[in-house]
Amino acid sequence: MSMKSVTVVGAGVIGLSIAWRAARSGWAVRIADPAIGRGASHVAGGMLAPLSEGWPGEDGPLEFGAESLRRWPTFVSDLGADGLITARGALTVAFDAADAEDLRTVAEFVTARGHEMEIVSRRDVKSLEPAVSHNVRLGLLAPAELAVDNRRVVAALMTAAVSAGVDLTEDRVDDVSALGSDQVVLAAGWATARLCPSVPVRPVKGEILRLRARSGSPAGPTRTVRASVNGRSVYLVPRVDGLVVGATQYEHGDDTTVTVGGVRDLLADAERVFPGVADYEFSEAAAGLRPMSPDNVPLIGRVDARTVVATGHGRNGMLLAPLTADAVLAELDGSALPEATSASLERFSS
Template sequence: MRVAVVGGGIIGLAIGRELLRRNADVTVYDPAPAGTGGAWHVAAGMLAPGGESAFEFPFLEPLLAASNELWPAFADELGDVGYDDAGTLSVALTADDLAEARREWAHQKLTTLTGSQARDLEPALSPRVRAGAFAPTERQVDPRKVVAALRRALNGRIVRRNISNLSEMEGRVIVAAGCGTATLTGLPIRLVKGQILRLRGEPGLLKHVVDGAADGRHVYLVPRADGEVVVGATQEERSDRAITAGGVHDLLRAALDLVPGLSEHEIAEWTVGHRPGTPDNAPIIGALNDRVIVAAGHHRNGVLLAPITARLVADLVLTGAADPLIDAFTPGRFGCA
């Protein structure tokens, strides 16, 4: 079967690779296959189904959990993608931060740690940290390495071409163009701006991903083996690409409040990107019509959901069978058949 995938971000590439593994004749169309403009390039790569599940969208949790279970094998197949399963330590600095965090920890069924217990796990934490909770099943990868590995797997099948109209495509088409999916399909996908920093210092300051709040400012700190620490991320309902003093200040202040030792790190990179959001902040996965399938709008969860999205979409294309996992995510929920 010949299949065209429109979009060469982490979702489109994962789908293309899965189809290729199942012997489909697949071509991925990407306007800039060596580019860095996608949400994946600025993503930290946290695989945190508990922390990313929103209370108001409980139907998203089974999908997140299912994809998280696929990641160990998925990462092993791709090779060196910075996979780390050390877990995530969530922390709270102030009494108000703790009151908010307790609600999330209870939702995840995590045991609350005292500040001292949290520092036993992560000695670099500030002595001001009041409490924490440890999520041992959460993981991380480096999305830039993941995309590079997926591109290698699809060598010779990625075509540099900007698709502006789906009517010019023949056969089965999968639209996985991130924020660009709105223009191609009319689906309500919006741009959600995120600013992110990368710091660099001696390796080993942090052992785990740290996800915390400091005086109401939320930040996550994702350590890499080479000494890089990803600090993210703002979430702004804006479409511009400006890196702002306020955004950088909020990220750095929260990061240094939680882990003072980061003050010695070099600012290696600051970047801005856009997450593809939907009205309910859940992805769109399913048939738009009898020829076009959509896999887009993954918002904050594109990296985490890449393996399960690839599997579910490949099943839909090759067998026509729609897994019940995607019943809540079809384009039809927005009035699109």
């Protein structure tokens, strides 16, 4: 009996995760992507932070993200690669009374749904993260959240996929019907809409910076640190050699140009949170296109008997990869994963 075959269109963290898991489950898998490993996953910050991003009324994103975060330790263990996790725990800080009240709102909403978060005083913020500015008024700690090195994750997934028998190709797919496999998974990020126009996903540009610590530079945060500065969100994610700082957000179509204004704002906001960052080396500025759905929940499900869609992960592709892979494998096997119900395509079927 011949193996069932599937073509995965897209080789970002979502497509690679699906391909790897499908191959391990007995599928003959081919990946088609002319830019393997060079898309939005290459630019990502690597935060796994669904709790810190919780907000009243947004139960779907919170629960989907929390369920995928729960799967990450096993996901890392199965990959068997070193150095993927770069930070444990996340700290969101407030500089004024309005932002402090927002932190209390998040804490109340998230903890009411059974997740651990803790409001911490200014003194405790400085104790947890001495590098953070003394102007902080309040903090919100999420001990369960993680951060990963996105590029190491992608590299590990590519290695694991090839080891499992996945055929990695740089083929460009313009017509799904021309593919010869039994099944097709469209995991091409925002470009999925070009192949399946009924899928409501759009590109949203995000700029991100990489800063490298020099000899003698002040030690940076050990956890992911997030804040709102002048109405703009900023996050600092630890890396072995420095920090990733992100991220801007623009509705600019498929433009991936890095702008002076974007870099200026990110650097200014990062210095407000961590003043010692001024001594770091400016290593890289890049922009990627996040695939956004209308309600910020992924789009996972069948569009026909042969085609499964997995897109719309926004800025949380890294976080949501394990749960998405499980959901797609269930679809390929003819069932649905209960934990992924909120990502069903049926919510936009009208």
